[in-house]
Amino acid sequence: MPRRGLSLAVLIVNQLLAGLGVASGIAVAAILMERLTGTAFLAGLAQTCAVLGAGIAAIPLARLAVARGRHVALAIGYASAAIGAGLVLGAAATGLVPLAFLGLAAFGAGTAAGLQARFAATEIAAPGFEARAMSLVLWATTIGSVAGPNLSEAGDAAGQALGLPPVAGAFLFSGAAFACSTLLVATLLRLPRAGTLAVDRMPQTESTPDAASSATPPEGAEPTDGGASASASTGTGAGGERIGAWRALRIASRNPRALLALVAIVCSHCVMVGVMVMTPVHMHEHGLSLGLVGLVVSIHILGMYGASPIMGWLADRRGAVAVIAGGGVILFVATAIGVLAPADDLLLIPLALGLLGLGWSAGLIGGSALLTESVDEELRVPLQGASDASMNFAAAFAAAVSGVLLGIGGFAAVNVAAMLVLIPLAIAWARVVAGSDRHAAAA
Known part of the structure; x- marks a missing residue:
């Protein structure tokens, strides 16, 4: 080690x-x-x-x-x-x-x-x-x-x-x-x-309850046919072959917690990039100086990374699902402010961009932590690669579409579209919570 x-x-x-x-x-x-x-x-x-x-x-x-x-x-x-x-x-x-x-x-x-x-x-x-x-x-x-x-x-x-x-x-x-x-x-x-995580290297008798539960099928997961459920647990195919990134995505889509992790990572990044790349253009078009634009972008970056240790602590102590939920709420508030705030408002625009970065931090850290703990080690790395590829492709698409939306409906249209991106995140989160409630009721 x-x-x-x-x-x-x-x-x-x-x-x-x-x-x-x-x-x-x-x-x-x-x-x-x-x-x-x-x-x-x-x-x-x-x-x-x-x-x-x-x-x-x-x-x-x-x-x-x-x-x-x-x-x-x-x-x-x-x-x-x-x-x-x-x-x-x-x-x-x-x-x-x-x-x-x-x-x-x-x-x-x-x-x-x-x-x-x-x-x-x-x-x-x-x-x-x-x-x-x-x-x-x-x-x-x-x-x-x-x-x-x-x-x-x-x-x-x-x-x-x-x-x-x-x-x-x-x-x-x-x-x-x-x-x-x-x-x-x-x-x-x-x-x-x-x-491989530290809990994977521990003897089975010494592993923590959380570690043991992360290796079992998640709450709300349903068995599939032909050994697919075993694949979701072990990260190998029915014949023991290595799983590639795209097959890992298909397997993870049958695991509600892994699916929530993927959706949280992709949606959070998509919302953040879509709004962030158009904010300087929006501000510059309304006569604000490059110095003010740079200040707002700095506040946004501080929100993205400055609070990440807090998000990590919360994910370890309160659970990644709760952090993802908080991130979704923060992103919704940020985009709502973006819809309503005038372009020259030097309080609301920096607040919206700071919250946008903070929501992204919660979604990325919560989603990445949940992705790591919700599948076994053989599936982790290909799924991590697929999630990173998906978030970057989604960001490129969001950046391109946001420019069109800004020209058609202004900055409000960009933020409304970002709100719509949060709908799949809310659905995936509700599915996991409902599965947890059913599991608790059965117990």
């Missing part, structure tokens, strides 16, 4: 570097693409390309984690992001626009690896502390995400000193941060077999 304290510290420092790498590049990606292409439309595809790259990389990285270990998968993800930053720099120097889009897609692998790191934290946590370990790793992203954009000017100066076009130099810091992340996880990080 690796030393828990050292491994968690490496993950935290690594996540700080990864957050710095992502934020440094994404902060100027759209501006750089507009300079290269001369059109705002293609510039808007910069973030979409990075998000799609994260979605595409999620499942291969999960497979690599199973085959070679988490540290290898994380190192490959961060190395891909470093190479992507280099490709973007090459595109800026040569003017090759396709090379820039390819680089941004590879850059998205860093985001995919950062998301996978939260699951790695659960695998080295002591029993009953899985969500808190995950939340600490996510919290470290706050420092990098806030520091990254503030290094844009220094990166620009360094880039121009090397003969790069304006703005492109920020990707120097991104590439350096991801290169450091790659070396850190490849040399110092050692983790248990991917998907």
